[in-house]
Amino acid sequence: VADEAAILERLRSAGGRVTGARRAVVAALLAADDHVTADDLAATVQAADPEIHLSTVYRTLDALERLGVVDHVHLGHGRAVYHLADDPHQHLVCEECGVVIEAPHDLFAEVAERVQATYRFRLRPHHFAVLGRCEDCVRRAAE
Ligand SMILES: [Zn+2]
Ligand SMILES: [Zn+2]
Ligand SMILES: [Zn+2]
Numbered sequence: 417v418a419d420e421a422a423i424l425e426r427l428r429s430a431g432g433r434v435t436g437a438r439r440a441v442v443a444a445l446l447a448a449d450d451h452v453t454a455d456d457l458a459a460t461v462q463a464a465d466p467e468i469h470l471s472t473v474y475r476t477l478d479a480l481e482r483l484g485v486v487d488h489v490h491l492g493h494g495r496a497v498y499h500l501a502d503d504p505h506q507h508l509v510c511e512e513c514g515v516v517i518e519a520p521h522d523l524f525a526e527v528a529e530r531v532q533a534t535y536r537f538r539l540r541p542h543h544f545a546v547l548g549r550c551e552d553c554v555r556r557a558a559e
Contacts, residue, residue, distance in 0.1 A: 419446070420446055423442050426483050427479060430479075436465070438476045444484065450503075451477070451491070454473055454477055457473050457498070465556050484501050486500055489507055489545060490543070491512070505520040506542055507542075508546050510547075510549055512553035513552065524539065524541040527541070
């Protein structure tokens with residue numbers, strides 16, 4: 417669903433209205449890099465149309481998330497970023513320099529199985545990043 421017309425069609429068929437503001441949010445989302453915050457999107461949208469409010473951006477993202485078009489992840493300290501849900505992946509974030517390493521979606525599959533078997537708990541590891549130290553920062557600390 418990575419094109420604008422298909423995404424707008426999904427909003428419409430779910431009973432949502434496709435307003436100019438929603439259209440602008442979807443366009444900004446598609447044009448953005450991976451990992452944009454709602455504030456980043458709002459800044460892009462507001463550069464084109466200052467009338468569009470941050471709350472509209474959040475509501476549109478919520479609607480798109482309910483439809484499974486976008487997904488959010490917290491990269492650290494609660495900061496949520498959005499990306500299109502058709503490219504699921506895991507995030508490894510360095511606590512020192514903030515670099516984000518993208519890893520395959522099934523990275524924690526074995527852990528998830530053990531957690532399910534032992535605790536009857538279903539992990540959604542892609543909702544939060546896993547924090548640690550990248551190789552550069554480990555090397556720098558050792559110098
Ligand atoms: Zn990502
Ligand atoms: Zn969340
Ligand atoms: Zn680092």
